[in-house]
Amino acid sequence: MKIAVYGQKITEQNIPYLNKFIKYALNQSIEVYIEKCFLQTLSSFREFKEMKYPIFSHYEELKKNFSLMFTFGGDGTILSAINFIRDSGIPIVGVNTGNLGFLATFNKDVFIHKIDQIFNKKLYLMPRSLLCLESSIIKFHKTFNFALNEIVILRKETVSMITIDVYIDNDFLTSYWADGLIISTPTGSTGYSLSCGGPIISPDNKNFVLTPISPHNLFSRPLVISDHQTVHLKIHSRTMYYSLSMDTRLTSLKKENELYIKKAPFYVYIFQEGKNTYFKTLREKLLWGIDQRN
Template sequence: MKIAVYGQKFVANNISYLNQFIGYASSHSIEIHIEKSFLHILSSFKEFKNLDFPVFSHYKELTKDFSLMFTFGGDGTILSAITLIRDSGIPIVGVNTGNLGFLATFNKDVFIKKIDQIFNKKFLLIPRSLLSLKTSIMDHHQFFNFALNEIVIIRKETVSMITIDAYIDNEFLTSYWADGLIISTPTGSTGYSLSCGGPIISPDNNNFVLTPISPHNLFSRPLIISDHKKVHLKIHSRVKSYSLSMDTRLTSLNKDNELYIQKAPFYIYMIQERKNTYYKTLREKLLWGMDKRN
């Protein structure tokens, strides 16, 4: 078996967990490949000074013979990892060493106890849909154009609102007069969209949600649409450019650059403990129903 390991930072409190993980993999003849920058971070700790594992730094190196990718961090680490996984179909085991851990559902203590079951594939494999982006003006410096959580258009270098003309399957929907607009997947519905008043959508739904950011129109409300629909956006601003974010990646585009958004042709697969369901995560992570009267 061959596995990939990815992280963006590491703290001394997690040394014992990673040591146990590496020890288990070595004793079971599991081939570990560590992302190059993460290996450099680990090498700064004396316990990992002599780590000698193959490295990867590009998505083309993650071939389909990898069985799993283990991410050590939080949800942001997973969002960053998908730029390497892409359409390879490699399932992600998210080990939560961060804070919220909505996607990274394996607590580091539970992860060590369940490691044998993980490698024996006794957990659920959950597909997560993504958004795909194309622009009317091609930019050779654009980043990976898929998003697991959301695509966000937001004003830049101005305190004035921007206007976003939205079309669904070529039919005009409305003009959002706002600070910006969020197009979210069900996975991202518990992120930025939620903080802007958007609905929570369970990941087994085939929907996207359009959530305006601080709209000036009182009747502008979040809109849930089928993920079979195609979204076309035209942006009007007093300045030359606007900001575009896709999960953790941020860039700026000329206001003449129109956006075409639809469902991606592939899924990201998450490993999930059978008892650690989506609704259980809602209760625990978002404190759903945590009222003294309950």
């Protein structure tokens, strides 16, 4: 069995958990590959200074019989890891050493006790849908034009609003006068969309959410649509460019670029402890049912 290990930064108090996990895997004759930049970060700690591990640094290297990817960090770490996973179908085990943990649902203490079940794939595997992006002018690479959380259009180099004309399956919906627009998956509904007033949607739903960012029209509200539909966007701005983000990736496009957003033709698979872990996570992270008056 081959596994991949990925992280972005790690604190000293989390090193013993990672070290124990890797030693356990090696004792089980499991090949452990560590992402190149993460291994450089780990090499500053005594436990990893003298150790040699095989590395990976490109998504094509993960298509060679890898069984699992383990991420150590928060949800942002998983979003970055998607750049390596892409459409390979390799399941992700997110160990939460960060803050929120809507995606990285394994507490580091619980994770250590669940290692055998994880390696034997006896826990619940949740498929997560993604967004796919195409442009009328720019040709994106077919394996790099996707987002697990959301695609966001934002004004750039101006304090003025931008206007975004929205078409659903070629039918005109409306024009948003706003700072921007978020197109979110159910997975991303607890992210940027939520902070802008969007609804929470459980990840097994087949929907997208359109959430305007600071709209000028008070009657502009988030809209839930089927993920079988295509969203077509035309952007009007006083400046030449607008900003486009896809999860952790940010770029600028000329306003002549019209965007077409639809469901990606593949899923990302994330391990969690049980089928209803999502609702447990919502209660814990959003403090539902907890009296905050005192």
